[in-house]
Amino acid sequence: MLASNNRWHLSYRDAELASYQPVLRGEPTYMKTFEEYYCEATGCSPEALPRKLFWKCLHRHALPIAPFILLFNPEYFSVDRELISEVRRAVKMNQVWEEVREYFVSPKHVGWLRKRGNVRVSARRLINLTREYLPASGSPPSPSPSPYPPPEAGPY
8 A cells, every 4th residue: 555655646746747837037038139129219220220339339539530441441340340240139238248358359459540549439338338228237247367376465
């Protein structure tokens, strides 16, 4: 009798476990991208978004010379277009921070005009713009660890 009772108990437990369906709370099954939030709020078409973001986030002192650079060297801003393309698909601020970090270490991010002259997209402007539309999840990533040991404390 004990064996049959255990058998019934096991089959009941198996049936109970089989009917268990996990419920995800608080996480939607689909998260909107920055592009969807921005286009919905501003009425901008998705096709016009990269161009609009480029001119909106370009450093202000670069505005007068950017058309000439685009005319004579259209590939100069390719790394900026890549950044904007990746940020368009972001659903969380963590993704934006990661893309900005990759932007600055890109091998295409070279030259005096880009680094010292700041003739490029302003990462700060782009981050501030995405903060207005993306949910506030995520904070700036911690800086990459230094290969050097921390300085020793002084005698004081």
